[in-house]
Amino acid sequence: MTSERLSGAHLLTKALAELEVEYIFGYPGGSVLDIYDAIFQQDKVNHILVRHEQAATHMADGYTRATGKCGVVLATSGPGNTNCITGIANAYMDSIPMVVLAGQVASSLIGGDAFQETDIVGCSRPIVKHSFNCRDVNEIPNIIAKAFYLAETGRPGPVVVELPKDILNPDIKVPFVMNKEVKIRSYNPNVKGHSKQIKKAVEKIINAKRLVVYTGGGIILANAAEQLTALVERLNAPCTNTLMGLGGISGLHDNFIGMLGMHGTAEANKAMANADIILALGARFDDRVTNKVEKFCPNATIIHVDIDPTSISKTVNAHVPIVGLVDVVMDQINKELDNVDHQPSKDAFKEWWQEINQWRKLNSFSYEKSADVIKPQQVVEAVYKHTNGDAYVCSDVGQHQMFAAQYYPFKKPRQWINSGGLGTMGFGFPAAMGVKIAFPDSHVVCITGDGSIQMNIQEMSTCLQYNLPVVIVSLNNRSLGMVRQWQDMIYGGRHSSSYMESLPDFVKLAEAYGHVGMQVNHPDELDGAIKEAFAIKNRLVFVDVLVDENEHVYPMQVRFGAVDDMWLKKGVKV
Amino acid sequence: MRRIISILLENEPGALSRIVGLFSQRAFNIESLCVAETDEPSLSRITISTFGDDKVLEQITKQVNKLVDVIKVADLTERPHIEREIVLVKVLAMNNKTRTEVMRISDIFRGDIIDVGKQIYTVQLTGDEDKISSFISILSNETEIIEVVRSGTVGIARGEKALRA
Numbered sequence A: 001m002t003s004e005r006l007s008g009a010h011l012l013t014k015a016l017a018e019l020e021v022e023y024i025f026g027y028p029g030g031s032v033l034d035i036y037d038a039i040f041q042q043d044k045v046n047h048i049l050v051r052h053e054q055a056a057t058h059m060a061d062g063y064t065r066a067t068g069k070c071g072v073v074l075a076t077s078g079p080g081n082t083n084c085i086t087g088i089a090n091a092y093m094d095s096i097p098m099v100v101l102a103g104q105v106a107s108s109l110i111g112g113d114a115f116q117e118t119d120i121v122g123c124s125r126p127i128v129k130h131s132f133n134c135r136d137v138n139e140i141p142n143i144i145a146k147a148f149y150l151a152e153t154g155r156p157g158p159v160v161v162e163l164p165k166d167i168l169n170p171d172i173k174v175p176f177v178m179n180k181e182v183k184i185r186s187y188n189p190n191v192k193g194h195s196k197q198i199k200k201a202v203e204k205i206i207n208a209k210r211l212v213v214y215t216g217g218g219i220i221l222a223n224a225a226e227q228l229t230a231l232v233e234r235l236n237a238p239c240t241n242t243l244m245g246l247g248g249i250s251g252l253h254d255n256f257i258g259m260l261g262m263h264g265t266a267e268a269n270k271a272m273a274n275a276d277i278i279l280a281l282g283a284r285f286d287d288r289v290t291n292k293v294e295k296f297c298p299n300a301t302i303i304h305v306d307i308d309p310t311s312i313s314k315t316v317n318a319h320v321p322i323v324g325l326v327d328v329v330m331d332q333i334n335k336e337l338d339n340v341d342h343q344p345s346k347d348a349f350k351e352w353w354q355e356i357n358q359w360r361k362l363n364s365f366s367y368e369k370s371a372d373v374i375k376p377q378q379v380v381e382a383v384y385k386h387t388n389g390d391a392y393v394c395s396d397v398g399q400h401q402m403f404a405a406q407y408y409p410f411k412k413p414r415q416w417i418n419s420g421g422l423g424t425m426g427f428g429f430p431a432a433m434g435v436k437i438a439f440p441d442s443h444v445v446c447i448t449g450d451g452s453i454q455m456n457i458q459e460m461s462t463c464l465q466y467n468l469p470v471v472i473v474s475l476n477n478r479s480l481g482m483v484r485q486w487q488d489m490i491y492g493g494r495h496s497s498s499y500m501e502s503l504p505d506f507v508k509l510a511e512a513y514g515h516v517g518m519q520v521n522h523p524d525e526l527d528g529a530i531k532e533a534f535a536i537k538n539r540l541v542f543v544d545v546l547v548d549e550n551e552h553v554y555p556m557q558v559r560f561g562a563v564d565d566m567w568l569k570k571g572v573k574v
Numbered sequence B: 001m002r003r004i005i006s007i008l009l010e011n012e013p014g015a016l017s018r019i020v021g022l023f024s025q026r027a028f029n030i031e032s033l034c035v036a037e038t039d040e041p042s043l044s045r046i047t048i049s050t051f052g053d054d055k056v057l058e059q060i061t062k063q064v065n066k067l068v069d070v071i072k073v074a075d076l077t078e079r080p081h082i083e084r085e086i087v088l089v090k091v092l093a094m095n096n097k098t099r100t101e102v103m104r105i106s107d108i109f110r111g112d113i114i115d116v117g118k119q120i121y122t123v124q125l126t127g128d129e130d131k132i133s134s135f136i137s138i139l140s141n142e143t144e145i146i147e148v149v150r151s152g153t154v155g156i157a158r159g160e161k162a163l164r165a
């Protein structure tokens, strides 16, 4: 160990460098100027200056979802920190690891309503996995190590580290001591499934007649997509993904029956409703999946694998609960399958597949094209075509999000990046920027809407500064489409505040920020425009696509119904 | 159903607020809450008296357990256990008759008069929740109650079972 003495701010940057942090997304202010000075004096950790702290959190989040590496945010005390709240909540809801370095006024001022003092630990308490009040300069490296460890292990999530200004003081120098092997006696995240439960689960699986494998974001977080695919193939079972779980198995795989839930396919929701055994892997029976819980799959035996015991039997009762890391548990299931006498046959679900294939024929994603207006679905299909299905697709929240999830089959995990749990408008664009930083040579597209894009549009300036040529494809329906859809379906078509009657000229706006803007409004121009947008490699392109403002997202579950009570189209129920 | 939840957790700033926050955030009930350091100064012990059906209780214990500071959680009401609460009751004792009555009732409940003023008696009593509630209600039939301070329930499992790190 070197005897070099460092100030708190330098301890912090050194600790981050030791943990191989490449990027910090942040915004300076009084309480963190010492940290900014320390960042300036080193070259291992790069700082990305955003235009709004919320965007910093979403950038870190997008970076993490694409790479699997924990993102880091830095914000100043008071407004800087409170601007991070939405992004912290967003990460929390989707179990995304994140470390938020939150500046704070000097310890001696805390509690006195000092200038730019907010209790960020208190404000964020319900939306973090854990938080630290750092009070001693010597502790900084170890607290940082703990913060990363907590954020990344078990069920991942955001961790806030509050750093009062006095412990960053450049004149107070102490030796750097960091223990990278973190042990926390009250926290033991590496859980294997209980062997008895694994046996029980396998017995159910091999005796199933109508098995469905239902998987969520847990598969993506655990990097367990290959394992999942192998298990599904071994059993020859149908597999459905949640909105968060898309890419867990290839969207083109024969055994994939589509997304389930509110806007899922008929075959996925029907299969769930008719299943005898549901194998839930890293999914949490969210209300956007189950529809009315009391009516959810009444005849199914549910095997629920999740790292978080609180997710099990929270909404839907699990018959075979298994607490454990989903990749570890899948290994255990595989080993147990090797041990059983009667190996599951590929034909075990022959009749089940025949039934499912009938539902597939309902063709629930069919839509009618028009000669004069562009349909939003068509745009997503064009994006798929011109990115060869290989792009990172980051979405905002609304109808366009659902169209993106439905019409862009994801071949790989981490390719689909969206705000599932919190449904945060304004997430998509900064998330795409975070992905682009990690993968500058890949296509990164933000599929957004005229409402959502305006919630973080200022980041076009950041894109110019750091040369982040993402492609923004805005499905511009001149309205808060998803709100309007609900108003059409539930509120007698009264469009209360769902119009955006004063939209800016997005092309000029993009140009004003130094980027390329394009507008498309005729179906005949669509393909060419999307092709052109993705051919421009070194500049951000904003494609403003004027789409049919009356289009609704279908299928859609009937409110308060069973999982498979759904509208296939306007007026057509199944 | 009423339950007594025992929590062993790190004795650190913020730990208590996480517990209390969790209960309000998830709409769990708190009837009473007691917290203090244990024999091992790095640990605190919290006893929460709450109510809810089995499903709610399962969520409460799981959610509490999930907090990073929490080392162990037990539902004491699942097994034989002992519950105690302490109460301090200040009553009006204006004349001999009430004074005698207050002393008599306190005796029956094995309470102690711990402070005596010109017109005031303060009684201390320990027992489980039921005993304390009935003590207060009987006292209130005899005289005017000026102040009641209940500590909230603490509890411990019977026999060898113990909640330790």
Ligand SMILES: Cc1ncc(C[n+]2csc(CCOP(=O)(O)OP(=O)(O)O)c2C)c(N)n1
Binding pocket: A396, A397, A398, A399, A400, A401, A423, A424, A425, A426, A448, A449, A450, A451, A452, A453, A475, A477, A479, A480, A481, A482, A483
């Ligand atoms: C921050 C935030 N505020 C409000 C909402 C509620 N909301 C959900 S979708 C939606 C409309 C989104 O409009 P737009 O981005 O244009 O997408 P569209 O549905 O038209 O495709 C709104 C307001 C939200 N999800 N997030």
Ligand SMILES: [Mg+2]
Binding pocket: A398, A449, A450, A451, A475, A476, A477, A478, A479, A480, A481
């Ligand atoms: Mg819109």
